[in-house]
Amino acid sequence: MINVTKSYLPDLEEYTQYLKGIWERVHLTNDGPLLRELEGQLKEFLGVKHLKYCTNGTVVLQMALKALNITKEVITTPFSYVATTNALLWEGCTPVFADVRPDDYCIDPDKIEPLITENTQAILATHVYGNACRIEQIQAIAEKYNLKVIYDAAHTFGATYNGKSILSYGDLSTCSFHATKVFHTVEGGCIVTNDDEMAEKLHFYRSFGHRNDDYYSIGINAKNSEFHAAMGLCVLPKVPDLIESRKQVFGWYNDRLNFGRITRPVLTPGVAYNYAYYPVVFDSEATLLRVMEALNAQHIVPRRYFYPSLNTLPFVVGHQPCPVSEDIALRVLCLPLYPGLPEEDVDRISAIVNEAIAVLSEPA
Ligand SMILES: *Cc1c(COP(=O)(O)O)cnc(C)c1O
Numbered sequence: 001m002i003n004v005t006k007s008y009l010p011d012l013e014e015y016t017q018y019l020k021g022i023w024e025r026v027h028l029t030n031d032g033p034l035l036r037e038l039e040g041q042l043k044e045f046l047g048v049k050h051l052k053y054c055t056n057g058t059v060v061l062q063m064a065l066k067a068l069n070i071t072k073e074v075i076t077t078p079f080s081y082v083a084t085t086n087a088l089l090w091e092g093c094t095p096v097f098a099d100v101r102p103d104d105y106c107i108d109p110d111k112i113e114p115l116i117t118e119n120t121q122a123i124l125a126t127h128v129y130g131n132a133c134r135i136e137q138i139q140a141i142a143e144k145y146n147l148k149v150i151y152d153a154a155h156t157f158g159a160t161y162n163g164k165s166i167l168s169y170g171d172l173s174t175c176s177f178h179a180t181k182v183f184h185t186v187e188g189g190c191i192v193t194n195d196d197e198m199a200e201k202l203h204f205y206r207s208f209g210h211r212n213d214d215y216y217s218i219g220i221n222a223k224n225s226e227f228h229a230a231m232g233l234c235v236l237p238k239v240p241d242l243i244e245s246r247k248q249v250f251g252w253y254n255d256r257l258n259f260g261r262i263t264r265p266v267l268t269p270g271v272a273y274n275y276a277y278y279p280v281v282f283d284s285e286a287t288l289l290r291v292m293e294a295l296n297a298q299h300i301v302p303r304r305y306f307y308p309s310l311n312t313l314p315f316v317v318g319h320q321p322c323p324v325s326e327d328i329a330l331r332v333l334c335l336p337l338y339p340g341l342p343e344e345d346v347d348r349i350s351a352i353v354n355e356a357i358a359v360l361s362e363p364a
Contacts, residue, residue: 002345004303006338007179008242010234018230027226031207034229038185041236046157046165048192050199052206053229054222057154057176057189061087063205063222064172064191065122067198068148072119075147077107078311078325080126084152085310088124096120097311099322104128104265105332108324109137116141122148128306130155130182130276132166132268139169150174153192157183158243159274166271167192177232182246182276183239185232188224245339246275252343253278253335256350261287261357277305278337280353285330287357292333294356300349305334 018034027033039053054060065074065087074088078097088095098111107125123142125133133151142149149169154176156166167173175181177188193199204211209219235242263281267273282288288304295302309329311322335349 001299001301002336002341002349003301004305004334004336005180006341007184008235008238008339010231010238014234015230018233019227022226022230029223029225031223032226032229034226034233035224038229038232038236041233042190045236045239046167046192048165048168049194050196050202051190051192052199052202053185053224053232054189054191054206055224055228056187056222057152057174057178057181058083058087059220059222060174060189060191061124061150061152062091063202063220064150064174065091065093065124066218066220067201067205068122068150068171070122070148070150072121073117074122074124075107075112075115075120076124076310077126077128078309078320078322079105079107079128079306079328080152080310081154081306082310082313083154084124084126085313085316089315093121094119095310095316097320097322097325100128100325100328101134102324102328104131104268105325105328106131106133106268107138109134109141112138112141116145116147120145120147122150124150124152126152126154127156127159127166129265129279130157130159130166130274131265132156132159132161132169132271134268135161135169148172154178154181154189155274155276157181157274157276158239159276160272161268162270163272168194171195172198182243182274183232183235185224185228185235188228188232242339243274246337249337249339249341249346250275250278252346253337253350256347256354258354258357262353275337278335279305279332280335281328281332282357283331288331288333290359291353291356294352295349298348298352300336300352302336303334304329304332307332 204216
């Protein structure tokens with residue numbers, strides 16, 4: 001079976017070496033030495049000032065909203081993973097959906113301004129598939145209306161915009177280190193800021209608000225363990241090679257797929273990509289379903305990602321049409337892409353896709 005992704009696992013010996021240290025120290029969690037080591041290495045790898053390593057890429061979105069005191073309307077993207085909208089709803093905020101750009105499926109800055117009201121406090125946008133949003137335009141709107149900018153940068157690990165990690169933009173930026181992401185710690189995530197005071201606040205938020213024996217503030221339990229940090233320490237040095245291997249697979253698809261009948265998102269100028277996903281957009285949902293069926297019959301499992309468009313979730317209040325996002329969500333499929341996926345498999349997958357789209361286009 002070929003899945004849409006396959007987690008990289010380090011050499012078991014290497015991981016076991018870290019476990020031995022944990023057994024010696026009997027320090028399993030709570031800001032342990034491996035966690036601190038990983039945070040240091042991540043800051044250096046990404047070139048960011050402050051980074052808090054946490055339990056996942058969802059709780060860090062919640063922490064971001066809480067830390068910036070966002071409780072009212074937030075202009076957000078309908079084209080993301082459900083966690084982006086869930087974080088808003090969980091924190092009692094009102095998601096206001098701005099449609100996405102038809103070429104890269106990131107939030108369309110031109111759609112943001114008309115949605116701003118006196119209750120708008122922030123913009124929460126996702127760098128879709130690891131490609132950067134229109135950062136300058138979003139920043140200009142935020143400054144004009146005094147809004148905060150939070151980026152769900154879950155897909156961007158290892159990708160840069162104008163030479164800097166995409167995680168370094170916005171008031172706060174969050175990443176996921178879930179097993180399916182470019183860099184993973186089994187479960188995990190982080191929140192990034194350039195602001196010293198904000199970093200301190202997030203440090204205490206992560207651990208119940210505890211400051212020594214008193215309390216700095218409210219808090220949550222978003223601490224991650226030494227076992228997760230150890231996985232991160234094993235995987236991080238491999239990231240450049242892992243991205244290189246992804247790039248190779250990516251190139252094989254580019255050479256083989258029939259782009260007469262498939263469209264692909266464009267990269268924002270200035271982005272050095274991390275090859276996180278290989279989304280293809282078909283002419284209709286019917287074609288997508290045909291392709292999926294053909295792949296599944298060969299035990300190949302692509303993923304409808306993102307689907308559905310988040311403005312259509314059953315628990316989102318009110319009808320907020322986003323025609324571009326709704327249309328793309330119906331037609332987009334992520335093909336298997338992971339380091340080490342063999343070229344023969346990309347051959348086979350591409351052939352199945354090309355054949356399935358050719359069949360459909362013939363008159364009935
Ligand atoms: C993976 C992902 C998340 C959630 O991250 P977890 O670590 O699984 O909680 C949030 N947003 C986007 C865009 C994601 O892809």
